[in-house]
Amino acid sequence: xxxxxxxxxKTTYASDQAIFPIVQxxxxxxxxxxAALLVPPLVANEYWLQAVLIPFLIxxxxxxxxxxxxxxxxxxxxxxxxxxxxxxxxxxxxxxxxPWLNIIVVFVLAGVIAALVGLVFGIPSLRIKGFYLAVAxxxxxxxxxxxxxxxxxxxxxxxxxxxxxxxRTIAGxxxxxxxxxxxxxxxxxxxxxxxxxxxxKNLVRGRIGRSWMAMRDRDIAAEIIGIRPLRTKxxxxxxSSFYCGVAGAEYVFxxxxxxxxxxxxxxxxxxxxFMVIIGGLGSILGSFLGAAFIVLVPIFLTNAPHLLHLPMPxxxxxxxxxxxxGGLIIFFLIVEPHGLARxxxxxxxxxxxxxxxx
Amino acid sequence: MTLRACSxxxxxxxxxxxxxxxxxxxxxxxxxxxxPLLVYRxxxxxxSGIPIANGFVDYFTLLNERDGGVNGVKITWEECETQxxxxxxxxxxxxxxxxxxxxxxxxxxxxxxxxxxxxxVDKVPVFSMGYGMxxxxxxxxxxxxxxxxxxxxSQASAVIRYIxxxxxxLEKLKGKKIAHVFHNSPYGKEANPTLEELSRKYQFExxxxxxxxxxxxxxxxxxxxxxxNPDWIFMSGWGVMNQVAxxxxxxxxxxxxxxxxxxWSSSDADVVPAGDGAKGYKGATFHAPGTNFKVHSxxxxxxxxxxxxxGKKEEMGSPLYNRGVVNAMFSAEAxxxxxxxxxxxxxxxxxxxxxxxxLNLTEKRLEEIGMKGFTHPIKVTCEDHExxxxxxxxxxxxxxxxxxxxxxxxxxxxxxxxxxxxxVEEGKKLGYTQRDCSKEK
Numbered sequence: 137x138x139x140x141x142x143x144x145x146k147t148t149y150a151s152d153q154a155i156f157p158i159v160q161x162x163x164x165x166x167x168x169x170x171a172a173l174l175v176p177p178l179v180a181n182e183y184w185l186q187a188v189l190i191p192f193l194i195x196x197x198x199x200x201x202x203x204x205x206x207x208x209x210x211x212x213x214x215x216x217x218x219x220x221x222x223x224x225x226x227x228x229x230x231x232x233x234x235p236w237l238n239i240i241v242v243f244v245l246a247g248v249i250a251a252l253v254g255l256v257f258g259i260p261s262l263r264i265k266g267f268y269l270a271v272a273x274x275x276x277x278x279x280x281x282x283x284x285x286x287x288x289x290x291x292x293x294x295x296x297x298x299x300x301x302x303x304r305t306i307a308g309x310x311x312x313x314x315x316x317x318x319x320x321x322x323x324x325x326x327x328x329x330x331x332x333x334x335x336x337k338n339l340v341r342g343r344i345g346r347s348w349m350a351m352r353d354r355d356i357a358a359e360i361i362g363i364r365p366l367r368t369k370x371x372x373x374x375x376s377s378f379y380c381g382v383a384g385a386e387y388v389f390x391x392x393x394x395x396x397x398x399x400x401x402x403x404x405x406x407x408x409x410f411m412v413i414i415g416g417l418g419s420i421l422g423s424f425l426g427a428a429f430i431v432l433v434p435i436f437l438t439n440a441p442h443l444l445h446l447p448m449p450x451x452x453x454x455x456x457x458x459x460x461x462g463g464l465i466i467f468f469l470i471v472e473p474h475g476l477a478r479x480x481x482x483x484x485x486x487x488x489x490x491x492x493x494x
Numbered sequence: 495m496t497l498r499a500c501s502x503x504x505x506x507x508x509x510x511x512x513x514x515x516x517x518x519x520x521x522x523x524x525x526x527x528x529x530p531l532l533v534y535r536x537x538x539x540x541x542s543g544i545p546i547a548n549g550f551v552d553y554f555t556l557l558n559e560r561d562g563g564v565n566g567v568k569i570t571w572e573e574c575e576t577q578x579x580x581x582x583x584x585x586x587x588x589x590x591x592x593x594x595x596x597x598x599x600x601x602x603x604x605x606x607x608x609x610x611x612x613x614x615v616d617k618v619p620v621f622s623m624g625y626g627m628x629x630x631x632x633x634x635x636x637x638x639x640x641x642x643x644x645x646x647x648s649q650a651s652a653v654i655r656y657i658x659x660x661x662x663x664l665e666k667l668k669g670k671k672i673a674h675v676f677h678n679s680p681y682g683k684e685a686n687p688t689l690e691e692l693s694r695k696y697q698f699e700x701x702x703x704x705x706x707x708x709x710x711x712x713x714x715x716x717x718x719x720x721x722x723n724p725d726w727i728f729m730s731g732w733g734v735m736n737q738v739a740x741x742x743x744x745x746x747x748x749x750x751x752x753x754x755x756x757x758w759s760s761s762d763a764d765v766v767p768a769g770d771g772a773k774g775y776k777g778a779t780f781h782a783p784g785t786n787f788k789v790h791s792x793x794x795x796x797x798x799x800x801x802x803x804x805g806k807k808e809e810m811g812s813p814l815y816n817r818g819v820v821n822a823m824f825s826a827e828a829x830x831x832x833x834x835x836x837x838x839x840x841x842x843x844x845x846x847x848x849x850x851x852x853l854n855l856t857e858k859r860l861e862e863i864g865m866k867g868f869t870h871p872i873k874v875t876c877e878d879h880e881x882x883x884x885x886x887x888x889x890x891x892x893x894x895x896x897x898x899x900x901x902x903x904x905x906x907x908x909x910x911x912x913x914x915x916x917x918v919e920e921g922k923k924l925g926y927t928q929r930d931c932s933k934e935k
Contacts, residue, residue, distance in 0.1 A: 183592060282706075285678060285679075295628075296629075296683075296684065297679070300924065313925065314612060314615050393611050398707065399580060399604075438575075454577070467501070468505075471497055471498055483502050
């Protein structure tokens with residue numbers, strides 16, 4: 137009744153090709169972004185911004201990156217943590233070498249460096265596929281972490297081997313470093329991920345995205361219709377690594393504040409991969425839903441016993457949390473193997489028919 | 495409703511319920527002293543985390559049960575599970591700091607590095623007892639961070655001094671071969687610069703042997719050890735790496751009494767798996783092992799006999815349990831010092847920081863709290879947040895740990911200038927300026 141496109145006529149190609157062809161969708165998304173920009177910095181306390189929302193936005197960014205590569209181009213990667221590390225360390229080196237450089241420019245350059253590294257590690261994808269490619273990208277993960285651990289130049293010869301985000305401002309507002317407010321960091325992360333999602337959505341709707349999907353669905357057929365595998369696959373690796381690199385830079389600068397290589401270990405790669413799988417392969421919205429699921433549900437489960445005033449030893453609480461969380465993952469994968477994004481789509485279709493289903 | 499519709503509803507509930515769960519910040523009421531405890535009772539490091547957490551809680555329970563808290567002010571705490579993971583640790587800290595945390599013990603070098611920049615902003619003193627950032631020992635640059643009774647650099651120098659006494663004097667170190675087997679992480683690498691400087695000064699041959707995390711595979715490291723045949727081995731290990739190293743050393747036939755672990759590499763879990771092979775293995779510590787101290791009988795009497803113990807009575811006295819007790823004692827004594835300005839009220843954040851900075855734990859005070867000989871007296875000052883406390887060497891006899899040395903002083907003349915140089919570097923990174931300690935009171 138509310139959600140119905142009856143009466144919305146498209147009179148131009150442009151309106152037919154819009155990201156949100158249905159007016160209601162457009163309003164909801166615009167409203168959601170505006171609300172995300174205005175409400176949390178005013179309402180949420182520091183815990184929510186710092187420990188929940190900022191990591192959610194940053195993981196979403198990384199999940200978009202991996203979704204472009206795995207969900208759209210069909211190249212399974214376990215190197216996400218490594219590419220994020222490249223972004224984090226590159227941003228640290230850039231901003232300490234050129235302190236006058238705007239931090240957003242630093243993030244973008246860090247993404248470009250990560251993209252170049254991603255291109256190099258994407259070369260094997262031309263010959264190997266599927267699980268074997270996953271193993272090859274695993275090599276990237278281990279090599280990059282080893283490199284940052286081994287070569288002291290990357291940490292500016294810090295005796296501790298950790299990199300620390302120096303204080304930097306955007307238009308006079310401190311966004312990184314210990315004195316930056318959680319609100320400012322949240323807004324910066326939100327702006328980056330909103331822009332990133334918009335670009336990614338347009339990429340996958342256009343020629344590049346279509347060539348990725350063609351390559352994913354049947355590489356030989358794609359080649360026959362004139363898609364070059366070399367360029368297509370490497371482009372997927374490059375753009376995916378760009379997103380991961382920016383996410384890695386944000387991870388150090390906007391979220392953790394200081395990091396060592398163990399922050400980018402293999403567990404992070406798996407975490408982002410799970411986000412993509414649970415959220416929905418080949419869906420930008422799915423990247424957000426997956427990140428929300430992985431970040432929010434454990435926190436929900438940790439806080440639930442407190443809310444219900446159940447006195448419980450922390451160890452037991454953690455174990456229950458892990459079991460319930462694991463159970464939920466399995467439940468959602470059984471109910472909807474195509475991820476949370478597909479559930480959302482079904483919900484929308486049902487809403488279209490409501491209140492008069494067939 | 496179909497299963498699919500159910501799952502949509504469930505997801506919607508989960509998402510909607512999230513914001514409702516935001517923990518309401520409770521402002522400190524000045525009634526209790528609240529301490530967030532970041533513990534790791536689950537996960538791969540739980541065997542180390544459980545005794546530490548138990549020691550902590552038992553000592554605080556003792557104070558509450560026997561004395562009604564510190565100067566009549568009850569201590570309250572809440573445990574939060576970190577699994578030794580930095581991100582979960584930060585989440586815990588953010589959740590609990592709003593309740594007026596008097597201090598925080600990160601219990602992980604990774605989490606310490608996260609909390610150090612936050613400490614002056616949130617006004618929560620970070621007490622990283624013997625771990626964390628060595629540079630934070632310089633209180634002029636890091637007023638909110640404390641790492642007494644000693645740090646990794648002092649420890650390395652004290653171990654070298656111990657080796658020298660065993661060899662017959664510092665000049666005898668010349669030409670000796672010493673290997674450092676370390677966890678290849680910021681924590682493990684921490685001792686390297688000090689060891690390198692000492693090797694130049696005393697002209698011993700230092701070999702650095704990194705072990706990549708987690709350290710289950712060390713065959714190549716011990717092959718190198720066999721080739722090198724060092725006179726002494728010092729180890730900075732953690733978790734599963736320790737027991738593997740002790741086993742490998744025993745299998746290699748290395749003289750176990752020439753193998754010294756740092757204070758995170760010398761607990762029961764590290765030596766028991768190696769069986770008899772571990773006999774003679776040594777470890778550094780800043781408190782005694784065992785339960786032969788008055789404080790332990792008090793804990794049994796007031797805590798375990800009343801059924802309020804955190805663990806099992808038989809598990810008391812292990813090195814890590816005692817470390818938890820010592821850490822809780824230092825925290826409690828800092829609270830007591832802080833109360834000098836507060837008169838029976840919970841101290842404010844500034845007073846708490848002052849309490850840490852002016853902590854003077856004398857021999858007499860240690861005797862009063864039943865810890866005579868358990869740990870060494872310590873005095874913290876504005877400049878020196880480390881206190882340069884001395885160390886003991888303990889040795890595993892196959893059943894328990896025994897103290898086999900006197901208190902060994904670290905080489906302050908070597909370590910302190912390095913700390914001051916590192917503090918300038920680390921402090922500048924965070925945009926700090928140096929404090930003038932002569933203006934503090």
